[in-house]
Amino acid sequence: MAQNGVTNGSNDSHIPSQRYLSTRGEDTDCSFEEVVLRGLATDGGLYIPEHIPQATAWKSWQDLSFSSLAYEIMSLYISPSEIPSADLKNIVNRSYSTFRSKDVTPLVQLDGNHHLLELFHGPTFAFKDVALQFVGNLFEYFLVRKNEGKTGRDRHHLTVVGATSGDTGSAAIYGLRGKKDVSVFIMFPKGRVSPIQELQMTTVLDKNVHNLSIEGTFDDCQDILKSMLADPEANKPINVGAVNSINWARILAQITYYFHSYFSLVKQSSTFKLGDKVRFVVPTGNFGDILAGYFAMRMGLPVDKLVIATNENDILDRFWKTGKYEKQPAPEDGQDITPEGVKETLSPAMDILVSSNFERLLWFLAYEFAASAGMDDQWNKKQAGQEVSKWLKELKTTGSFGPVYQDVLKCAKRDFDSERVDDSQTLETIQALYKKVGYVLDPHTAVGVAATIRSAANASPDIHHISLSTAHPAKFSGAVEKALTGQEGFDFENKVLPKEFIGLDKKEKRVTEVEGTVSKVRELVKAQVEQELSQA
Numbered sequence: 158m159a160q161n162g163v164t165n166g167s168n169d170s171h172i173p174s175q176r177y178l179s180t181r182g183e184d185t186d187c188s189f190e191e192v193v194l195r196g197l198a199t200d201g202g203l204y205i206p207e208h209i210p211q212a213t214a215w216k217s218w219q220d221l222s223f224s225s226l227a228y229e230i231m232s233l234y235i236s237p238s239e240i241p242s243a244d245l246k247n248i249v250n251r252s253y254s255t256f257r258s259k260d261v262t263p264l265v266q267l268d269g270n271h272h273l274l275e276l277f278h279g280p281t282f283a284f285k286d287v288a289l290q291f292v293g294n295l296f297e298y299f300l301v302r303k304n305e306g307k308t309g310r311d312r313h314h315l316t317v318v319g320a321t322s323g324d325t326g327s328a329a330i331y332g333l334r335g336k337k338d339v340s341v342f343i344m345f346p347k348g349r350v351s352p353i354q355e356l357q358m359t360t361v362l363d364k365n366v367h368n369l370s371i372e373g374t375f376d377d378c379q380d381i382l383k384s385m386l387a388d389p390e391a392n393k394p395i396n397v398g399a400v401n402s403i404n405w406a407r408i409l410a411q412i413t414y415y416f417h418s419y420f421s422l423v424k425q426s427s428t429f430k431l432g433d434k435v436r437f438v439v440p441t442g443n444f445g446d447i448l449a450g451y452f453a454m455r456m457g458l459p460v461d462k463l464v465i466a467t468n469e470n471d472i473l474d475r476f477w478k479t480g481k482y483e484k485q486p487a488p489e490d491g492q493d494i495t496p497e498g499v500k501e502t503l504s505p506a507m508d509i510l511v512s513s514n515f516e517r518l519l520w521f522l523a524y525e526f527a528a529s530a531g532m533d534d535q536w537n538k539k540q541a542g543q544e545v546s547k548w549l550k551e552l553k554t555t556g557s558f559g560p561v562y563q564d565v566l567k568c569a570k571r572d573f574d575s576e577r578v579d580d581s582q583t584l585e586t587i588q589a590l591y592k593k594v595g596y597v598l599d600p601h602t603a604v605g606v607a608a609t610i611r612s613a614a615n616a617s618p619d620i621h622h623i624s625l626s627t628a629h630p631a632k633f634s635g636a637v638e639k640a641l642t643g644q645e646g647f648d649f650e651n652k653v654l655p656k657e658f659i660g661l662d663k664k665e666k667r668v669t670e671v672e673g674t675v676s677k678v679r680e681l682v683k684a685q686v687e688q689e690l691s692q693a
């Protein structure tokens with residue numbers, strides 16, 4: 158094995174690579190490396206694998222460690238001709254060695270058939286670490302390989318630009334800080350991330366890390382990012398890459414914990430057997446986390462339903478109820494003005510108007526609809542790409558599309574349920590669970606737990622629910638203290654706050670305020686990268 162886990166030859170290099178295509182159908186036959194380094198497809202769509210692999214041997218994975226399981230799953234999507242097996246194992250092992258829990262993502266029983274999947278034991282205390290520790294090492298791997306024997310300006314330099322409502326930013330920074338040949342720029346909406354989230358980002362002073370505070374919402378930051386990625390010519394000479402869940406590697410890495418938690422449930426519960434179906438409930442914003450569950454299900458994991466839990470920014474919940482995807486709901490009776498923009502809620506990481514990964518699910522729904530015509534796979538794929546392009550164009554120009562065909566909505570409802578949880582229900586859920594079992598939920602997880610309680614009321618009593626716990630409660634002290642101050646035994650400073658967060662506010666910070674336009678952000682990024690390269 159050479160530097161940073163890159164090997165030069167492999168016995169398995171004859172195996173053909175899994176190929177990828179864009180949801181808009183114009184960008185096809187791409188390698189895993191191209192997909193990861195580009196982030197967004199060249200036609201503005203999102204990359205998906207040409208085929209969802211079947212995990213025929215999934216039952217034999219039940220005793221594997223988290224890293225070994227991740228390796229097995231990823232091997233089905235990344236051919237050893239692209240990343241030799243020994244290298245992939247090395248990348249995966251290094252990525253999960255930074256987690257505080259030996260199980261990486263432990264499963265905790267809350268109550269009867271309700272379990273909580275704790276995804277916050279990584280460096281930044283949020284579920285994003287599971288993917289971004291891996292993505293950081295993956296970028297490094299590809300860059301080391303590309304730059305072998307090259308010096309100075311000949312080296313390939315990657316400029317990662319990210320948009321965050323709080324968690325992706327710090328997880329990306331911790332995944333990439335100090336790495337060679339990479340610069341990281343994270344845009345966050347000024348005043349709309351929690352104080353701890355902002356400190357987690359702005360107190361990282363590595364030379365390759367830059368925080369940009371943008372006047373506007375998360376959607377504004379995401380739009381700037383997408384515009385930059387869609388115009389590589391204007392970015393020249395820098396190569397812009399993505400760490401948001403538009404990057405396929407993010408989704409891929411998240412598939413592991415659906416399988417892992419399923420196997421943990423089999424081990425922990427006397428009433429749940431290998432092969433039984435489970436419901437996963439996922440607090441949802443950009444639709445990345447739950448999409449990984451969809452892939453797990455399509456690979457063969459027995460899933461009864463995937464339950465989308467939204468806050469008051471409920472575009473997805475409205476789609477599942479009406480088949481219409483619209484940024485703003487139509488005014489209710491007696492209300493003549495449609496409320497404008499995103500709502501600020503107690504679960505700010507999900508304060509999103511448009512969910513970027515929903516486009517990936519739309520492609521699979523459109524493909525299934527096309528396949529019912531009985532034509533061949535190529536035709537179905539072409540139809541799916543055209544349909545998705547049409548829907549997304551309509552969304553861009555009118556702010557909505559749909560209602561989609563009844564059969565498309567039927568397929569969506571077969572695999573998913575949806576629940577909308579408002580702020581008062583979020584607070585009630587944090588309080589009720591604390592009183593019942595003494596467990597402190599973060600507000601995003603509470604949205605999921607409230608949805609689980611509703612889902613359980615409508616499901617067979619035998620069905621087990623796994624709620625995804627997406628962040629540590631200390632990241633959202635405002636909501637947690639609002640719900641629990643005065644409750645017996647509640648002591649935020651001494652019982653909730655992890656030692657890693659103490660004193661963050663006293664540390665030196667670095668952040669730049671930037672006007673929220675593509676041209677201003679691009680200008681700043683280019684100038685900064687030029688400076689970094691000239692000093693390298």
Ligand SMILES: Cc1ncc(COP(=O)(O)O)c(C=O)c1O
Pocket residue numbers: 283323324325402440441442443444445446447506507601602627628
């Ligand atoms: C704590 C937390 N929960 C839930 C979500 C929603 O996840 P997704 O955007 O993948 O749907 C996010 C942000 O992405 C988050 O930071």
Ligand SMILES: N[C@@H](CCOP(=O)(O)O)C(=O)O
Pocket residue numbers: 320321322323324325326400401402403442443445506507513
């Ligand atoms: N909630 C996210 C928003 C960005 O989502 P991503 O999963 O697409 O990166 C955040 O915390 O930044």
